Amino acid sequence: MDDKNLEFEAYFQQKLQEDREALRNVPYSMDELKQMYRHEFERIKSMPHLELQMEPQPLDYETVNYFLPEKWECHGKVLFFIQMTSC
Numbered sequence: 001m002d003d004k005n006l007e008f009e010a011y012f013q014q015k016l017q018e019d020r021e022a023l024r025n026v027p028y029s030m031d032e033l034k035q036m037y038r039h040e041f042e043r044i045k046s047m048p049h050l051e052l053q054m055e056p057q058p059l060d061y062e063t064v065n066y067f068l069p070e071k072w073e074c075h076g077k078v079l080f081f082i083q084m085t086s087c
Contacts, residue, residue, distance in 0.1 A: 012037050 015037050016023065048063045
């Protein structure tokens with residue numbers, strides 16, 4: 001097993017222990033749970049760095065795409081234009 005798989009297995013076992021009460025009542029198999037936790041693990045590992053500041057700051061496409069939902073609404077109107085800049 002390579003380092004990434006070992007790291008995931010440790011993460012998976014930890015999450016099983018943390019969520020054991022909630023997992024008692026779910027209809028998922030261990031393989032399905034493992035797949036869901038792997039998706040979460042990969043998402044956490046690929047999270048771009050974001051430091052919140054009080055003043056506006058330029059954001060790159062990957063950061064915006066990661067943190068914003070697919071459809072972003074404000075007062076019932078879909079916001080379709082966000083100026084992207086490269087850092």
